Amino acid sequence: MNKILIVCGPTATGKTKFGIEMARQLNGEIVSADSRQVYTGKNLIHGKDIPYKLKATSSQLKWRDRFLKYYDVDGIKIWLYDVVDPGDEFNVAFWKECADLIIKDITSRNKLPIVVGGSGLYLESLTRKLDQISTPPNKLLRQKLVGKSVKYLFNYLNKIDSFRAAQLNISDRSNPRRLIRAIEISQSSTTYNPQSTTFNFLQIGLTAPRDFLYKLVDQRILDRLASGAALEDPDLTADIPAWQSREHSIIRHQITWFKRHLPAHWIDISDSQWYSTAQLLILNWYNKN
């Protein structure tokens, strides 16, 4: 069975760096699973680990109206950076389409796909079958519902699909975006035919105690400022403590997600032995079968 290595975890844990090293050892290629890195620009702020002024190479893989690109970092290919321009529509379903294409291609060339990222839902779309993400948005419906009260939306949903309404938890019942989406899915007539490619996944999660992660990310922000991040986004970089808090909250959010959704092997990068521990796990898995 085809193998896929997944390296996940909160931001600033060095996932990409680690992924690239594994790619070098195992003849692999990196597939980014990051909801911000799919956008062009802001390389520093979004933490795209590519050398300054390195240009992307266009591949033969066609997704929708365009050819997917990759960056060649010292012989290791990195996919799914810069897929669309800022402001363009992008989402899990799109990412999944691209990732499927790329993974198939990498595998066909007898290389190991190494999926690296912190966007939990994106990763989950790969490891679990998420049928409903393929239901396309209904622009008219959304226009009609946007701005309506949470109460109105819930009653609406309850009327057309009481089963789905009953399944929503207390949090989602007061989440307009989720309510609209639920209505959209209930009213959709498109049926989805899930692909049934199965893979042999190994999920490695890089993490560390909270304080350790905060320190890492705080320092990384200072480094990015020194590298010229202010040119990419003057507003964000103007208030450093606010930017740092923002990143802290992202880390917490990611941890909360991973705690529940991704049964990875967790590696504590504040432990001096972490690298060899992770490497051993991966090699054992890779050499099996």
Place this chain on the structure above:
RNA sequence: GCCGGGAUACUCAAGUGGUCUACGAGGUCAGACUGUAAAUCUGAUGCCUUCGGGCUUCCCAGGUUCGAAUCCUGGUCCCGGCA
């Protein structure tokens, strides 16, 4: 030194006699999550609790009052103006 303004919880900040542990925002903590996911949304955030409630807060010390973050007196510190 004189005149005026100010000191509220981790931070900013509202409140000028009772419904005040004290609006709101941020931060922090916990949680949800199937086409925006680094998004969107929920709860908690003085201390203790047998979850009924109990105890302690609004710079400090006194005072007035049935009752004070709120009024009075004195003190400390900060800011602006005049010397």
